[in-house]
Amino acid sequence: MRVKNFATPLLVVIGIAITFALSYYGLVNAYYLQIAQYVGIYTIMVLGINLVNGYLGIFSLGHAGIMAVGAYTSGLLSKYVLTDPALFPLCILLGATAALISGFVISIPSFKVRGDYLAIITLGFTLILKSLLQNMEFVGGARGLRNIPGNTNIMWVFIWLVIAIAAVRLFINSKYGRSTMAIREDEIAAELVSVNIKKTKIVVFGFSAFLIGVSGGLLSHLLSYTNPNTFGYAMIAEGLIMVYLGGMASISGSFLGAALWTLLVEILRPLGVWRWIVGAVLLIIIMIFRPSGLLGGRELNIGAFLRQITRRDSAKAALEVANGGK
């Protein structure tokens, strides 16, 4: 028990040290480092999407729009207002806060509308936001926002990722987490066990949007550039693919989905446009054989896995001893 209590913080500290060294001394090929950062950023986004689409069970397509809010708000802030690189975390935080407010707004139609209709409303939100950004000259219009300071590095991605995972874990095990899952299973039954449906939905949408906003901010500071087209249909689709690939309502699944998809896209790069077809076919296959994703509703538990293996081994050993005794 004691070792377990120390293990996580220790791993986090070691992780921060390693990622700091990586970004500071440039030990690893920049290309691989970039991929690792993508994986981290997308994991944060997928965690956010998973809160609404997985844990709450509401099919929303608002994540691209919410990500744009986070990306543009933090990008503008660090380019024009909080230009000191030391204030980078604050920029991300404020961008995520702006995204959180947009999440509250999206949650309002979810009180009355459900299913396909809500999906269309949230899609509308994303598309309206994209058009707005394309037509606002002071954020660069369709050309996009250039010269955002490239403050994102692997260390910051790691730190935000740890915060995101810890926050989602705490949330899922809290009163709100239980209420969220009750709503997913049956809204009326949830009400009958005293779940405040509206409040829970607002909180989940807000929290989800906050995480997606963080990932948007990190992404724009990684590329030093962002444009409205980044947050269109492609982002909607990729976000959903990563959620469904890794697994609905699963934290480790979110990471798995983000990692697998990012790596797949990179590995298939030589195929050019054809890689999207390969990706889509893969998704169809997964949906047929594992409809709720690779780790749908479950968590990868290395400790339990190891225990199971050792137990099996000891059981086997006991069996052998017994057989040998005959």
Place this chain on the structure above:
Amino acid sequence: MNSKDREQKNQPILAVENLCVAYGKIKALKEISFQVYSGEIVSLLGSNGAGKTTTLNAISGIVPAQSGKIVFRGQNLVGMPTHKIVQCGIAHVPEGRRIFPELTVEENLHIAGYLFSNRNKPLLEQRMEYIFSLFPRLKERRQQAGGTLSGGEQQMLAIGRALITGGDLLLMDEPSMGIAPNLVEEIFATIQTINQKNGLTIFLVEQNAMMAMEISNYCYVLETGVIAHEGVSKDLMQDDSVARAYLGESI
């Protein structure tokens, strides 16, 4: 107990006065009034579409009341959101059971218990044990997903989930629907146990009129949104005309 005894008791725990509920232009309930006294089992009988489920849903706020009053322990519930109403002490076993299908038996009970026990773990454990003592079958299947249980077991789980909230008035919507006869008997026996041993007041909606009347003290018969008959269960059972008109020939 007869009607007079009933009136001599003090305040009813639940008093519904002139309740009207409408779905659009269709009036489902037309000014119905009834009372449930503490410690009783009261049945609401009637055929399909009489408005039985609507009555229960109006009490727990799932369906809004158009006019009238629903007074629970002196407090008017009309206009209150459902999650507040259940916190006042009304436990509702909904029609069609509505358990959480992908969660295990234990999780189903935990979610309900957790929200009500205010992180009081011993109280939650104590209530879990109480539910498992009422329904040993649930204990055997505590790690099984709710959706994989049989109809009767799901009904037990739905009742358990309502009981774990610790309410004083249990509303039950057709607990016998779609369940094997032997399990129906078991469930009705448990309902009686809960009422007699734990003093829980029960308001029961049933199509299975005979069984409901056997365990209940007082009955109301609902016909197309109006209370057509009421009386002490024993008297009502003997009343042939009532039985034939509202409860089916078989009785």
